[in-house]
Amino acid sequence: VFSLGIHRPMNQEEQIKVVGREVAQRVKMENHNAKAPDLVYLGKTSRGTPVIINRRVAEADKIILTGTIGYHYLAGFGGGRKSVVPGVAGFETCVANHLLVLNPDYPGKHPRARAGILQGNPMHEDMVEAAGMIPPKFLLNTILSPQYSILQLVVGDWENAFYQGCKIVDQFFRVPIESQADLVIVSCGGYPKDINFIQAHKTFDHAFNALKPGGVMILIAACTEGLGNPDFLNWFQFKELEVMEEALRSSFQINGQTAYSTLLKAKVGKIFLLSELPDEVVRTMGLTPVHSISEALTQAYRILGDKPNTYLIPYGGAVLPWWGNVA
Numbered sequence: 001v002f003s004l005g006i007h008r009p010m011n012q013e014e015q016i017k018v019v020g021r022e023v024a025q026r027v028k029m030e031n032h033n034a035k036a037p038d039l040v041y042l043g044k045t046s047r048g049t050p051v052i053i054n055r056r057v058a059e060a061d062k063i064i065l066t067g068t069i070g071y072h073y074l075a076g077f078g079g080g081r082k083s084v085v086p087g088v089a090g091f092e093t094c095v096a097n098h099l100l101v102l103n104p105d106y107p108g109k110h111p112r113a114r115a116g117i118l119q120g121n122p123m124h125e126d127m128v129e130a131a132g133m134i135p136p137k138f139l140l141n142t143i144l145s146p147q148y149s150i151l152q153l154v155v156g157d158w159e160n161a162f163y164q165g166c167k168i169v170d171q172f173f174r175v176p177i178e179s180q181a182d183l184v185i186v187s188c189g190g191y192p193k194d195i196n197f198i199q200a201h202k203t204f205d206h207a208f209n210a211l212k213p214g215g216v217m218i219l220i221a222a223c224t225e226g227l228g229n230p231d232f233l234n235w236f237q238f239k240e241l242e243v244m245e246e247a248l249r250s251s252f253q254i255n256g257q258t259a260y261s262t263l264l265k266a267k268v269g270k271i272f273l274l275s276e277l278p279d280e281v282v283r284t285m286g287l288t289p290v291h292s293i294s295e296a297l298t299q300a301y302r303i304l305g306d307k308p309n310t311y312l313i314p315y316g317g318a319v320l321p322w323w324g325n326v327a
Helices: 014-021 021-026 091-099 122-131 160-173 197-208 232-237 242-249 253-270 281-285 293-304
Strands: 041-044 050-053 063-068 137-144 150-157 175-179 183-185 213-221 268-276 289-290 310-313 320-323
Touching: 014 197, 050 091, 091 122, 091 213, 091 253, 137 160, 150 160, 183 197, 183 293, 197 213, 197 253, 197 320, 213 253, 213 289, 213 293, 232 242, 232 253, 232 281, 268 293, 281 289, 289 293
Parallel strands: 063 137, 175 320, 183 213, 183 310, 213 268, 268 289
Antiparallel strands: 041 050, 137 150
């Protein structure tokens, strides 16, 4: 079962690419559908998330989690329990879990719901509790290089092996920095990390750790498949964070959270986006379109002067800059 959460279905060619042709010929493959009519309700987590799961998974004798561990801009890390929630969860479960990234008692995003943080991260802790209702029997997760070669494998108990994998990811990809920079130039590292803007936003979020308030970022992301969701751009009818957050709380959508996070960053720094998106779409998101790196640099130097303190991050989808004031 391909744990797609609310993402689009994979076609057969994509499925074969993931598992290999030999496996595809002998194992039945199917996409999870978060809105399927036969999902199974398992109960609620202590945070009130209804745990609704793919029927084939819920009724299986043994569940083995596979996938890759890397940073996730809300859940701390991908992989592990994320194969269950949101991977094979119902739409209602996905929404309730993602809603935990907003502070329950006061405005703004929960400070612990961010890349590289697990302890105290409400989204992660809710995922673990939900996955424990099955629970999985075994985990096999990879840690990949930016070129998608396997750096390490973690196998074993679904929780312990996952936490071991997170430590390995940190050893390879968490990069302490002494200060934030005036200028950050970051690339997602190519396809598929920049397949659309919603995916590219993960790179955007990681690299933002390295940018001074009022600084300039040049984000390089092709976005060949557009924004990633047909409703995403509608959220930018709200031009102020407070108004968007109010709308998000009253009618939460997962991609609305990405829009909120994008607008938040656009309010803090000047963001140039080098992509294939139409200029008017980029401007609607509060970002500035550019059409070459030279154009972006010219505009950045006009704002910052000729010799700004600069970070260059070629594989922003994998690397997490870690500044001392990031708790």
